[in-house]
Amino acid sequence: MAAGDEQHAAGEVLRALARHLNCLNEDNKSTRKRAIEQIKRETVDKGLSSCVLQEVFSALLKPLLKCLSDPNEGCRETAIAVITEFIRCVPKPEESLPYLMPCLAVRLGEKEIREPAEELRLSAMEMLTLTVEVCGKHLAPYLSDMMNILQRTIVDPFPDVKRESCRCTVKFSDSVSDHFHMQAESLVKPLMQTISHQHSRVRVSVIEATRAVIHHGTGKNVDDVLSHMAQRLFDDSPQVRKAVTAVVGDWLLHMRDRYSYFRKLIPLLLSSVNDEIPEIRLLAADLWRQVGAQWEKENENELKDKMDFLLTPPEFYPPGVERPGLGCRELVIRNLGSLLPAIGNDINDWLVPTRVRTSQLLSVLLLHAEDHSTQHLQPLLATIYRACTDTERDVANNCLAAAKLLGTFVPPAVFLKLLLDHVTSPCSSSHPWTPLMVLTAVLAGCSKPLLKPHLEQIANTLAQPDVCQEYQQVMYLEQLLACVDVLLRQCESDCGSVSLQLLQVLVTVQSLSTDTDLSEKALESAQCLCKVQDLDSVMDLYRQHMAQLLDWLSASVNTWSSYSPQRLQLHVVVTQSGPVIGEFVSQLMPLLHRCLQPDKDAEMRLRVFTMLAKLLLDAPNTLDSQGRFRDESEKFLCDVLLPNLVWHAGRTAAAVRTSAISCLLALLHGGAITPGMLLCLEEKLRPRVLSALDEDSAMGRLLACRSVSTILRLIGDSLHPDALNKIYPELLKRLDDSSGDVRGVALQALDKWLSSLNKDYDPQLLAPHLQLLFQQLLLHMDDPDSAVQDQVFDILKKGSSVHPALLQKEVEAVRDKHRSPLYCERLLQHIGSLSTDMAADCPE
Template identity: 55%
Template structure:
């Protein structure tokens, strides 16, 4: 009975279809009309009478069979609107009929003709898009029935994927992906043919096209030939640098799905894992989360697939036997094993990329290296040489982010690797040829390590840092700052354990401060010294110097006879002397022999100049430095007789003149500090005074000025104990200085003459002084008429002081020159003073 009903139904559908066809016959005939409008109206009428009518699917199937050829023919119509109507009508038919695959034998060849030929093709890009939409619909409704048309489909897609129209490219990618999913049994035979056009389009300027290509590539390879992975890897890797986040996300999704589902994924783990892990450090949070989620699933899947091999590790992994960075979640065992087993294949490539000429590549590679080390943990030990050589290069990179990532990677080495291994390699490299990169890596591994594992090695670390080939390798600020950074990190990590290497660390810090006289760096050195002392519960860093001052001086003085201006040792010596402050007073018996040796006149002049400058600073503050313990007086005679006097001898040349100036400065600082006693001053007077008198005629204004002040100071100390001959040798030289070109020198000379008058006043036999006073009064009265009023006032005061020696003689001399002065005012003042003095005397 059912069969009868079916037959009757088919008969009714056939009759209905025949009626519709008869009604459409006239319109079908019009499709060959020469009039474009007639053909368009015919197609509109066919569309209105078929797909736009609520006809049974069986009727639509018969109508499609009847209309298929004319509609396909209209796809070649000269009029674009006619071709569009034909394509749209065919699409509606394919959606409506129960067996759309019956149209394939005629539909696919026509599609190839319009879309897949070199010469005959659809010229309008919008219509190419419509035809591709029709093809996509065909794939959706026909599915596996299209398997036998593999070659035709591939031919079409090869052409449309590289179509100039972006929308066609995107639709082609969609079509390729859907076709691959529908026909996996046969698609793999031709899938490689689509790789080349896809890779030609993967760098298209439109980001949506790039996304579509990446997604299509993922599906084509997933359902096609896995060998094509090698052909696309470099292209996908480049897309990880894409400026558009959606493109990078697409790469992440494709690579993640391959690692989860690709049939031959085990063969490509070492190639694909770096791509996915690179996305784990993407700047966009959602991409990082996506990549991390994929990676977790991949690790767990691999762990389940290899559960038997990992049984022992799974049982043990619950107990973490290694130190792990704080705040970082440890990856699952599967992820760690995947990285460990592929590390030997991945690391060389990462190493190459970290020195690539493209900055973005270096940044990505350095980010990837951190993740690899986090996963590999202590398994990185066997790759230490490659890792360290890579980081030495990357730590010298001009890109700050590359250096920062390399430092983080080095910290992980310190966390996971035994110090026996990494210190042997790093310290050996430092000893051979120290560089800034070596120091950056060393400080990073120390920071990543712990005091427990580093303690047995602190002696060697300290000794290596203190080696001349290490701490004196460069005077560049960058090098010295990183050398200081090594010391700071060592103190931070090892704390009290640094007491074992106090002396080496002091040597390093002294060297840093001496090689770069920069105030900021010097402040950093002092802070580091303070932290080193604090780590050992010492009050301040002076306690460190107190413990090791003798050893430090012995260290730098070892070759004192060979010191030159280019020797680091004399700079180190100066730094020790200045920084040790009051501790210096406890070691004068070691300091002064070194000063005596290096300040002999036959030694390098420029070196002596620097040491004298340092010595003058110490003498100005002697109470807190050289004499902090009250022992300095024992070395005064050595200082003056053996050090200062020999350097006051005249020698030709600017450098020699500068040395004499600094020597005079030291002598002035010594006298100014009032540390020299009467007995000591008298003891060195005969050796010292001739050199000081000679300094009054130096070309250097500063030397002349200080010499005048020195004469004044010596007279104040021992003038009352000098005989007339010694006094009379002084005033002519001072009198000559009143004609000096510098007012400062003239003023200093005048003040020295005031002191001279006071010293001369205690002589018992004034008659011996008459001729000298007459000469001196005449010379001073000349300057009483000086053009400078301040000089006149000062000379007036000097003459007032000296008038008591012989008032009558001075009055006589005043009366003789009074009329010659431009103004008698000061002469009158002086005469009034003498009269008052005589009145008081009477």
């Protein structure tokens, strides 16, 4: 269509619209609205040619823009729709900008936005976005108006307006990139105010707009947005985290001054490598590969020497882990020193997600840094130590995984110098196990060939008293045990060279632990120590080291107290070694002699005696397994047991005497001392045992009675009558004991005493002793307890064969005094039957 024809057609349309244009000034709102709608039908809806529409739009623009301030919402809505359609259809929409932009700046860009309806603000923003799309660089002269509008609408209360504003920002920055940087800074504050909006789609839009603003800006505002972007990495919405990852990757690849911000941007991208969503992890990994490859290409000349020999992974690289590219590794290596202070700071953040992400990032960085982490070892260990005390288990576990990588890449000679010093002198009194925990993780990452030359140094450190005996917390002992386990797992048969030190640690863990499960785990570790040395059992392990273990314990025996860990270690050694301890009795007894002297700590002696009592009860399978304890038993009895039976005031002293008498009883029952040896020692032993019958504690008196009974059973028929006559009066006293158990055992001992009367015991000559015995027993035959009566009756029946006439006389004397003469009658009948039998046996 010729230009003249187009103008004629446009004129016809405008003449047809003249009446409707006049109606726009009517007071009636319905009239105004119908007029706008009619204009729409006669123009954009009719399918007029673009050139005609351009002419018409130029004439209608001012009246339509005036309608944007119409009091009626419907009129404004229709006017926005009509203008939007015109902008979309006309060939030169930029011609409307001198009138359109000032109008929109008034409606949307004033301090107080004049468009009250949020839906219309959204429509107006959509129209502005369309204008940006179709006008492009023609909007450059209106930069200030656009910025004023976007500053207001980005913080608009209506979420959809915020999103559309962000979308408009992205398009506008791309369209006028040569001029945008001059005022880009003005959008940073409103974007950061909106980046934490409750709607995830708004947050995504803001992040994308921030990318554009920073990318096309001066680069001065990167620091202003980084902390906000970092927070979005912990967002609950995967789409938000994905958006941040994409934006950071874009900045690393395309931002003009990106080299200056590598140290700040790299942690953000690498944090997403461990995101819980696979899609985000893959995106982050792909972007990071691109960043590394691009940097490698840009610095190719500088990397020429490294590109040849750094492409082969280190010899002991973690299995199943893909090695990052050279460019990626170099980027981390060059920025690690700047990153570590921030890592150390964030690992203590009050927010758990921040600490977890930071701990994950640490492993990623070390995987890239490889052996270059050696020069940063001290700050790295300080960070890991703090993280291991975190109450959030994931934080500690992630940092232990990082520690394992240190063991892989850092030479053992370097990390052991620091770690072993920390183990011997923990910097935290509240968490002394932390250095052990980290040492275990580092050792787990170290290879066997590299670790072998340092095995003795490690084992010697663990076996030091200041290390393995200083703390009794379960957590500390668990880490000590874990350290031994990792050595066994990593070095296997090489641990044979430090078997003694490892066994000392395992013995200590068992001795100090109050946790049954932990003790069982330590025993399992001891079995593992046997396995790596091809030993059949733990007893073989003890046989291999028993002499050294006893020397180890003997070195400090003079300083032992009830709190000394060495006493507990002795308990573990002698009880777990079973019959093996019987092979080393000659070395064990001097140790026991020294720690059981009466001047040593009473409670410590009490516990050692209790331990020995258990061993002596099963002497053939423990102390006397080789028959060697019998050679030591006389000395043990005279030099150890008897001195501890001497009376001293105090409850603790009484408890020691009770434990010593129990040990004596175990010695007698276990068969570790022969009757012949016992007979030789009887004169020394008898006074101590008889004095124990008067102990204040019922248990002490009971054990003493049992000891007397056992002595009588073993050597009673070999004792001299004078020795026998010194025993029964003490036993008779116990018949009035407050404890029924003591009375019962005392009666058993008197029964044994009567059985011990041999041919050397003259009843006629020693009748006064028998008379006293019979009188006391008859007194108790009238006891209220029928069980006691029966027991006394049986004893007197046995006594009737010793001196029947004397017993008959004593029974007849008390028969009428008893509450019931029944037992006396039965006893007289028994004596009578004995006389009859004796008469029948005599020849006529």
